[in-house]
Amino acid sequence: MHQLGDLQFHVVSGGPFFLDGGAMFGIIPRPLWTRLYAPDDRGRIRLDTNCLLVRTGRECLLIDTGNGPKMDEKERSIFGLAPGAPLLTNLAELGVSPADVTMVLFSHLHMDHCGGASHWDADRLVPTFPNARFVAQRREWEDALTNRSHMRTSYRRENLNPLAVSGRLELLDGDAAIAPGVSVQVTGGHTPGHQVVLLRGGGRTAVFLGDICPTPAHFRPPCNMAYDMDPYATMLAKAELLARAADEDWLVLFDHEPDRKAVRIRRDGEEFVALPVE
Numbered sequence: 001m002h003q004l005g006d007l008q009f010h011v012v013s014g015g016p017f018f019l020d021g022g023a024m025f026g027i028i029p030r031p032l033w034t035r036l037y038a039p040d041d042r043g044r045i046r047l048d049t050n051c052l053l054v055r056t057g058r059e060c061l062l063i064d065t066g067n068g069p070k071m072d073e074k075e076r077s078i079f080g081l082a083p084g085a086p087l088l089t090n091l092a093e094l095g096v097s098p099a100d101v102t103m104v105l106f107s108h109l110h111m112d113h114c115g116g117a118s119h120w121d122a123d124r125l126v127p128t129f130p131n132a133r134f135v136a137q138r139r140e141w142e143d144a145l146t147n148r149s150h151m152r153t154s155y156r157r158e159n160l161n162p163l164a165v166s167g168r169l170e171l172l173d174g175d176a177a178i179a180p181g182v183s184v185q186v187t188g189g190h191t192p193g194h195q196v197v198l199l200r201g202g203g204r205t206a207v208f209l210g211d212i213c214p215t216p217a218h219f220r221p222p223c224n225m226a227y228d229m230d231p232y233a234t235m236l237a238k239a240e241l242l243a244r245a246a247d248e249d250w251l252v253l254f255d256h257e258p259d260r261k262a263v264r265i266r267r268d269g270e271e272f273v274a275l276p277v278e
Contacts, residue, residue: 016048137193143191
């Protein structure tokens with residue numbers, strides 16, 4: 001548990017998964033990224049779907065929801081997904097039920113970030129969090145509906161439709177304050193509507209970087225995912241946020257790092273170095 005003044009939050013796993021290591025590091029040669037993340041015999045590296053459970057004021061806010069339980073057995077094998085609904089299991093360990101969550105905030109709407117917001121109930125798709133508002137950028141929602149991505153399987157209607165019909169979908173138009181101590185900043189890059197989440201309290205700041213910088217191994221400018229729609233925009237947004245995080249001593253939170261999920265960073269010449277959180 002992390003505390004920022006009156007705001008408290010936990011990093012909660014939505015479930016481990018595996019992705020192709022080359023795709024996670026784009027133009028970075030295989031001999032370089034394999035020093036950091038050892039691939040399995042299918043070329044995949046172990047990742048996690050890190051979500052945040054944030055308590056602030058009257059809000060019990062969940063940031064991202066992992067892949068969820070809706071994929072079939074073939075896809076579960078491809079991505080090495082854990083059985084069941086890991087996010088709900090991990091929330092229950094913190095004493096939180098789906099009905100307790102008042103808001104679900106998405107960094108973006110790719111399947112590994114919004115899939116856990118709905119599930120099958122017999123033959124119906126229903127929202128997993130019955131009392132929550134679902135919040136995303138309008139640009140992200142519109143792109144998702146039209147499947148505007150070179151990775152077309154990432155935006156899935158079975159993830160979007162339950163949110164649309166819930167009557168609790170809220171769309172943002174740019175940077176916004178979400179709740180006391182919680183705000184979002186649109187970065188673009190990974191997707192045009194991608195946003196990072198800033199948490200502030202007690203004179204301190206934490207930033208959830210989403211897929212602008214999914215692991216500490218992505219600190220360097222050219223270390224971008226092949227999935228990014230605009231790699232140059234990713235590089236610019238990442239450089240700006242990491243510089244602020246180093247200069248202002250922010251807590252930095254990663255969405256796909258399996259081990260070092262929260263760090264502080266410092267400059268080392270033109271590079272950034274991850275430091276353990278004390």
